[in-house]
Amino acid sequence: MPYSLPPTLSPSRVSAFTECALAFRFANLDRLPEPPAPHLTRGTLVHLALERLFMLAPAERTAAQAEACLDAAVAALRDDPEFSGLGLDAEGEAAFVAEARRLVDRYFTMEDPASVHAVGLELRLRAEVGGVELTGIIDRLDRTPDGGFEVVDYKTGKAPGERHERGRLNGVDTYALLCERVLGVLPTAVKLLYLGDGTTITCIPTAHTTRFIEQKVGAVWVTIQRANQSDSFRPKPGRLCEWCSFQTFCPAFGGDAEEGRRLGERLRAERGAERGADANVAGLHDEPLRFDDAASGAAAAAG
Numbered sequence: 001m002p003y004s005l006p007p008t009l010s011p012s013r014v015s016a017f018t019e020c021a022l023a024f025r026f027a028n029l030d031r032l033p034e035p036p037a038p039h040l041t042r043g044t045l046v047h048l049a050l051e052r053l054f055m056l057a058p059a060e061r062t063a064a065q066a067e068a069c070l071d072a073a074v075a076a077l078r079d080d081p082e083f084s085g086l087g088l089d090a091e092g093e094a095a096f097v098a099e100a101r102r103l104v105d106r107y108f109t110m111e112d113p114a115s116v117h118a119v120g121l122e123l124r125l126r127a128e129v130g131g132v133e134l135t136g137i138i139d140r141l142d143r144t145p146d147g148g149f150e151v152v153d154y155k156t157g158k159a160p161g162e163r164h165e166r167g168r169l170n171g172v173d174t175y176a177l178l179c180e181r182v183l184g185v186l187p188t189a190v191k192l193l194y195l196g197d198g199t200t201i202t203c204i205p206t207a208h209t210t211r212f213i214e215q216k217v218g219a220v221w222v223t224i225q226r227a228n229q230s231d232s233f234r235p236k237p238g239r240l241c242e243w244c245s246f247q248t249f250c251p252a253f254g255g256d257a258e259e260g261r262r263l264g265e266r267l268r269a270e271r272g273a274e275r276g277a278d279a280n281v282a283g284l285h286d287e288p289l290r291f292d293d294a295a296s297g298a299a300a301a302a303g
């Protein structure tokens with residue numbers, strides 16, 4: 001039986017489907033939980049710290065304030081499963097935060113935050129593109145001296161090598177397209193700040209590139225719908241398999257994709273039952289599935 005498809009697509013969902021349709025299914029349709037990954041949690045921390053930094057007046061955006069912003073971000077995230085699920089002891093946490101601090105420090109070698117006119121932080125944009133609602137979060141939207149807009153995206157890794165560059169930069173054009181649809185103006189540039197090595201890549205979006213993205217999003221959406229109707233979300237073994245949380249259920253690794261579907265159904269039913277029991281608790285319906293709960297479910301399914 002076909003899944004009920006998510007009502008929106010994000011740039012990461014588009015690229016997840018393109019990279020491996022089966023991993024997309026496990027994550028977005030079966031909604032199997034994934035354990036927290038240190039590099040993603042570190043990214044969350046650094047993004048939070050820089051967001052707090054840009055909430056300050058320009059003259060206050062100093063390196064010392066950025067350190068304080070990072071400390072506040074750690075305090076805010078410490079009890080979140082994304083952070084606590086890493087299971088760090090005191091020494092591990094110190095090393096983890098020190099690495100995040102290095103990334104925030106490196107940011108100051110790349111631009112002067114006091115000279116930035118930020119008009120949007122963690123901006124959620126949503127627009128109809130290619131027959132589907134496309135959503136995306138822009139890390140920072142700047143106003144340029146000539147009245148234009150620039151999109152800034154922080155990356156906590158290193159800049160891609162030339163061979164992989166184009167593929168990794170497709171998301172950039174998606175942000176530009178969303179900006180154009182929501183703000184009515186194409187940004188003059190999209191800047192990617194690679195804090196891992198201090199590289200800045202600046203892309204200039206054009207009507208041609210955004211048109212290409214619109215066609216691509218539309219084509220991916222049609223392909224997802226077809227795959228759903230014919231139940232043909234196929235594995236695509238490649239470089240991502242090394243980090244994939246779903247190898248246990250992947251036929252390319254001797255697993256059974258149907259087991260993943262059954263586990264997803266059971267976890268969703270359990271979560272639905274919990275919601276029913278607490279239906280009068282505001283906001284519970286948006287609560288994400290906790291990895292601990294699901295990990296015990298996976299063990300039960302495997303047993």
Ligand code: SF4
Nearest residue numbers: 020235236241244250
């Ligand atoms: S292990 Fe590889 S092929 Fe299998 S679902 Fe994950 S990414 Fe796809």
